[in-house]
Amino acid sequence: MSEQRMDWTSHPAHVYPDYKSTVLRGPTKPLVAIDHTLSELTGPVYGHDSIGPLDDDLTKNGMRNGEPLGERIIVTGRVVDENDRPQPNTLIEIWQANAAGRYIHEVDQHDAPIDPNFLGAGRCVTDDTGRYRYTTIKPGAYPWGNHDNAWRPNHIHLSLFGPSFTSRLVTQMYFPGDPLLDLDPIFHGTPEGARDRLISSFAIDVTEPLFALGYAFDIVLRGPNATPVED
Amino acid sequence: MARRFQTPSQTVGPFFAYGLVPEQYGYRFTSIADHAVAAPTTEGDQIRIIGQVFDGEGTPIPDALLEFWQANAHGRYNHPADDRKDNLLDPDFKGFGRIGTGTSAEASFQIDTVKPGAVDDRQAPHINMVVLMRGMLTHAFTRIYFSDEATLNAADPVLAQVPEDRRATLIAKRDEALSGSVYRFDIHMQGERETVFFDI
Numbered sequence: 001m002s003e004q005r006m007d008w009t010s011h012p013a014h015v016y017p018d019y020k021s022t023v024l025r026g027p028t029k030p031l032v033a034i035d036h037t038l039s040e041l042t043g044p045v046y047g048h049d050s051i052g053p054l055d056d057d058l059t060k061n062g063m064r065n066g067e068p069l070g071e072r073i074i075v076t077g078r079v080v081d082e083n084d085r086p087q088p089n090t091l092i093e094i095w096q097a098n099a100a101g102r103y104i105h106e107v108d109q110h111d112a113p114i115d116p117n118f119l120g121a122g123r124c125v126t127d128d129t130g131r132y133r134y135t136t137i138k139p140g141a142y143p144w145g146n147h148d149n150a151w152r153p154n155h156i157h158l159s160l161f162g163p164s165f166t167s168r169l170v171t172q173m174y175f176p177g178d179p180l181l182d183l184d185p186i187f188h189g190t191p192e193g194a195r196d197r198l199i200s201s202f203a204i205d206v207t208e209p210l211f212a213l214g215y216a217f218d219i220v221l222r223g224p225n226a227t228p229v230e231d
Numbered sequence: 232m233a234r235r236f237q238t239p240s241q242t243v244g245p246f247f248a249y250g251l252v253p254e255q256y257g258y259r260f261t262s263i264a265d266h267a268v269a270a271p272t273t274e275g276d277q278i279r280i281i282g283q284v285f286d287g288e289g290t291p292i293p294d295a296l297l298e299f300w301q302a303n304a305h306g307r308y309n310h311p312a313d314d315r316k317d318n319l320l321d322p323d324f325k326g327f328g329r330i331g332t333g334t335s336a337e338a339s340f341q342i343d344t345v346k347p348g349a350v351d352d353r354q355a356p357h358i359n360m361v362v363l364m365r366g367m368l369t370h371a372f373t374r375i376y377f378s379d380e381a382t383l384n385a386a387d388p389v390l391a392q393v394p395e396d397r398r399a400t401l402i403a404k405r406d407e408a409l410s411g412s413v414y415r416f417d418i419h420m421q422g423e424r425e426t427v428f429f430d431i
Contacts, residue, residue, distance in 0.1 A: 006430055010237040012368030019242075021366030024287035025420050031371075031430035034392050038351050039359050039374075040431050042310035044300060044327035050263050062259075084233045091263075095250025104258070105246035107294070107333075121250040121260045157244060159251060164312065165300055166431050168361055170370060172241040189368045190239040197238050220235040 004082060004222045005033075006166075010194045018185035020146050036166070043165040047089035048125050055123040058094065058136035062119030069115055070099025070137035072212035075173070075200065078130040079160065081223025086130025092219075093159040094122040094134060101140030110142050135212065141180055153180035153187065162221040173217050174199045240369040245294050247363075252296065252331045268299055268328035268344035274321060275304025275345030278412040280375065280403055283339045284332055284362070287421035291338035297418075298361040299328040299342055299375075306348030306356075318348070346377065346412070355383035355390070362418060362428075371428040375416050378404045393427050400426045 014026030034040075054061040059068055079087040097103045097120060100112040104120055124134045141151050155172040162169065174181060176199055181187050187195060197220070206214025243251075253260035271277065284295040302308045307318035309326050324345075332338045347356045358375040376384050384390055390398055403414035418426045 006369075007237045011240045014367065014369060014371070016368060019366070019368065022368060023366075025292070025364060025366035026368075027371055027425060027428045028287075028421050029397075029425050029427075031428050032393050032397075033430040034389050036431060037354060037389065038308060038313050039300075039302075039354065039357070042300075042308035042312050044264070044325060045310060046263060052261065080235055082235050082237060084235050093250055093263075095247060097246075103246040104249055108246055119249065119258070119260060121253065121258070123263075157241075157247070157250065159243075164310075165359055165361075165372075168298075168370065169238060170240060170243050170363060171238055172244075186242060186368065190241070194236065194239045197236065198241065218235075218238075220238045222237055 004166075004224065006222070009191055010197075012189035012191070016185065016189035019189050022189070040165050043163065043167070044161055046091035046161060050091050051123045051125055056134040058096075058118070058120065058122040058134065061122060063117045066117050068098070068118035068137050070118075070140075072135065073138045074133065074135050074206055074208060074212050074214045075156070075217060076131065076133040076206055076214065077217040077219060079126045079132060079162075079219045079221065080130055081221055083223055085223065086126070086128075087162060087221060088126055088128045088130055090126045090130070090160060090162060092124050092126070092132055094124070094136070094156060096120050096136065096139040096156045097142055099137050099140050101142035112140070112142065138175070138213075146185060151180050151183070153178040153184050158219070160219065160221065163223070167221040167223070169219070169221055171219070172198065175215070176201055242365055242368050243296055243363040243370070245365040247296055248331055248333060252329055255331060255334055262329075264327050264329040266328060266330045266340070266342045268301065268326065268342055269324060273303075273324050273345050276412060277343070278346050278414060279341060279343050280358075280414045280416050281339060281341045282416040282418065283337065284364070284418045285420065289422070291332070292364060292420070293333050293338035295332045295362065295364040297330055297332070297340055298363070299344070299358050300360075301326045301344065301358040302347040302350050304345050304348050306350045308350075315351075349383060353386075353388055355380050355387040357387075357389075372431050373418070373426055373428050374401055376402045377414060378402050397427050400424060
């Protein structure tokens, strides 16, 4: 059994000084390459039994006394491996800021309003074809302390386990045409040729008339090394 | 078959708690995993692992997210790829835990679990870890071994791939002063004692 290694032409290095907190937190000694064992080729299994009925609708799962404010969006795509094989029954965990750019997290002190009807956390699971879909509010941009007048582009945080311990992925999905992307050291920490993979595309075929704009975003996880035999 | 390229990693950021460990931090959302990797009724030796995560200046990090993946007391993973019938599967033991370092005054973590058995007849008991935090654009992989398994550790094929002078960073120390089976495992992101992180 053999698995793809971490692709360092796709993933950011541990220390990227333009993103200041990497300087004291990113490992600096060389990573130790080890042969894969059962410990790496297994991993936590979370699927349909892990989610509640409203988990895939962030416009509903935080409601207290009304609808959350902001632009409703639908995000969909496929989770596949590097051979384009669909990854069914795979959990995606989702968290994000509200439309005003404020996280409900108590550490977030950005002076923008909390939306009492928006939590900003959700989950969904891929179907038999690897497709996922969730409904949410488009997150706002927000300022952060990395450098003078620093603002994060609009983004949604995503977390996936995939089929094994090696396929663990935590990432962020961005939106097309966002002028803040050019100025964002977190986005730019990604190798140049791989950055576009983090940007969703507007999709009119996902857009629902009179309801919500649609965005498409595929997620590619690490997978088996050899091209698998068709089964 | 079309070749696709891996979606790049991005940082978990400072605000993951209400999405990934909501119950630990008191948010109105369910958690899929927490510090209790095993239940008190899970078969095996009940152990507790405590520790802190330190940055390059030796300051404890209060916004790290730690994940734990382990075999059960028989050395069997609860996953389809581990189909060894001679190691007993415990269907109630998933083997996964998750904790943020933001809910204790000392920015410490504590997990309760059972000591994993030796895996595949060759590896010493160990727990696999993912370390994530603001300031890490890509997560890091490491392993926890146990100080009271010196013989098995000496024969472990993964430890053998680690430079000898760095192996100690992967070994949780059993704390004899505390009652029960408590191990301490600190993670140093940088510096003299930088924890070994794996390229897997």
